[in-house]
Amino acid sequence: MDSVAAWVAAHPLTPSDVDCATTVMLKILDGKCKMSETDKVVMAALYDAVKHRPGQRFGDELHALIAQARAPGGEALRDFIYEKRVLAETTLSRPVMKAFKAMIRAEGLFAGLEEEDADA
Template identity: 50%
Template sequence: MSALVPAAEWLRNHRLSLKEIDCVIALMLKILDGKCKMNEEDKRLTRELYAHCVTLEGERLKNDLHALIREALDHPSAQLLDLVYEKRVLAETMISRPVMKAFKARLRREGLLPKKQPSAEQA
């Protein structure tokens, strides 16, 4: 099992495709919206990855979402979080489930996120 590496180092050695940049943006929207099911460590690592992607546009998700995310992080309000919710739902319709699952699996396989531990049911 590989040791976890900081996002900046990971990104130096791993390129993100445009679809994967979409996934990073969508995950950040999910975290802000409170709908992300990742554990706290995975969320922290995802936020760290996002921090290194704030100038990157995805295939479908563009720079306007970076401005919204920055505003929601700096000045969260009910109105702004409603907009985050809307953008998150829209983003999720633009990214297929298999693409998102493959992206998260890559992050685990290549050492940015910890590998999932099997649950008692799976063991």
């Protein structure tokens, strides 16, 4: 999604934000995410736009696991992804994740995406 890449370019994200995006991607992959399909696509695009940046707590190991889980046959990793996601959420804390989600909404990450989807 070009709009997500443009949003990332215009908004300086912290290493903690990268960790939050990584954690959300784990939640999407473990099947426990309650977001709409559009929001999942946006968050996956956000993760893809920041995964090369350094996180504060998470790094190459989780990115490699996410890449493996997204590959064909990766659904076999779902239980392992779940364990890693729970650990990541515990590491980050609820207030950090809530602040990240509030920031991306307030800063307009999702603005106009319903219209963009309708045009596709």
